[in-house]
Amino acid sequence: MNTHKKIIVPLDVPDLQSAIALVDRLPLVDFWKVGLELFTSSGPAILEVLKSRQKRIFLDLKFHDIPNTVAGACCAAAGYGVDLLTIHATAGQDALKAAWSAVQEGALQAGVKPPQLIAITLLTSISSRQLAIDLKVPLELPEYALAMALMAQECGLSGAVCSPQEVAQLRQICGDDFLLVCPGIRPSWARKADQKRSLTPAEAILAGADYLVIGRPITGSDDPQLAWNQIVEELTTLA
Numbered sequence: 165m166n167t168h169k170k171i172i173v174p175l176d177v178p179d180l181q182s183a184i185a186l187v188d189r190l191p192l193v194d195f196w197k198v199g200l201e202l203f204t205s206s207g208p209a210i211l212e213v214l215k216s217r218q219k220r221i222f223l224d225l226k227f228h229d230i231p232n233t234v235a236g237a238c239c240a241a242a243g244y245g246v247d248l249l250t251i252h253a254t255a256g257q258d259a260l261k262a263a264w265s266a267v268q269e270g271a272l273q274a275g276v277k278p279p280q281l282i283a284i285t286l287l288t289s290i291s292s293r294q295l296a297i298d299l300k301v302p303l304e305l306p307e308y309a310l311a312m313a314l315m316a317q318e319c320g321l322s323g324a325v326c327s328p329q330e331v332a333q334l335r336q337i338c339g340d341d342f343l344l345v346c347p348g349i350r351p352s353w354a355r356k357a358d359q360k361r362s363l364t365p366a367e368a369i370l371a372g373a374d375y376l377v378i379g380r381p382i383t384g385s386d387d388p389q390l391a392w393n394q395i396v397e398e399l400t401t402l403a
């Protein structure tokens with residue numbers, strides 16, 4: 165796969181107009197993420213815009229609810245014909261299994277290909293200290309992220325979202341067919357902001373990530389096209 169196709173750029177903007185402006189500004193981006201901010205403000209309209217431009221779509225709604233409710237939401241989301249969809253692993257095994265079945269059902273009903281359902285292991289904005297002290301999880305962070313990924317795999321999910329700091333371990337244990345998507349990516353020149361467990365794009369790919377989600381280093385830059393080019397160039401040197 166061309167290196168630039170491994171980069172997913174989030175449309176973390178407040179409205180449809182700003183989203184379209186960003187898509188227009190970065191014509192070389194092939195894979196866009198639609199997340200909570202844009203979907204909550206503007207609904208699914210952006211999905212049609214992206215499809216009309218032959219873009220791939222990661223619908224990142226991070227479902228987290230009881231099995232019956234996540235199943236309903238996954239059934240509806242799968243009908244949009246997107247490529248990737250997220251659920252929190254901490255919704256639990258029953259919810260993950262119900263979500264997976266609902267994705268297949270929703271896609272079948274709509275006559276589209278089912279999205280790959282992937283589980284959030286632990287948000288990249290959480291540090292080891294916060295995991296222990298705020299969330300009261302008694303496991304070491306890498307052990308916890310691995311347990312969440314393995315549970316998702318056992319429930320039939322296609323992959324997981326993890327920080328680049330855990331991706332090598334997850335790749336080794338979950339195998340090559342398990343899709344690993346890494347946010348929390350920061351080129352050496354970018355600010356970390358709220359991301360706690362980051363690596364550079366090259367480090368994340370070398371550690372085994374299939375896809376990198378890279379937002380503000382590109383979209384928050386004065387020249388998003390230049391930032392995108394710099395990142396693609398860094399990755400091309402690895403190929």
Ligand SMILES: O=C(O)c1cc(=O)[nH]c(=O)n1[C@@H]1O[C@H](COP(=O)(O)O)[C@@H](O)[C@H]1O
Pocket residue numbers: 174176197199224250284286287288289325326347348349359377378379380381
């Ligand atoms: O599911 C995600 O994409 C996600 C999971 C996670 O653990 N951490 C995380 O940052 N994300 C998303 O990845 C993107 C990261 O954006 P930047 O921090 O601007 O690069 C945001 O859209 C987040 O919603």
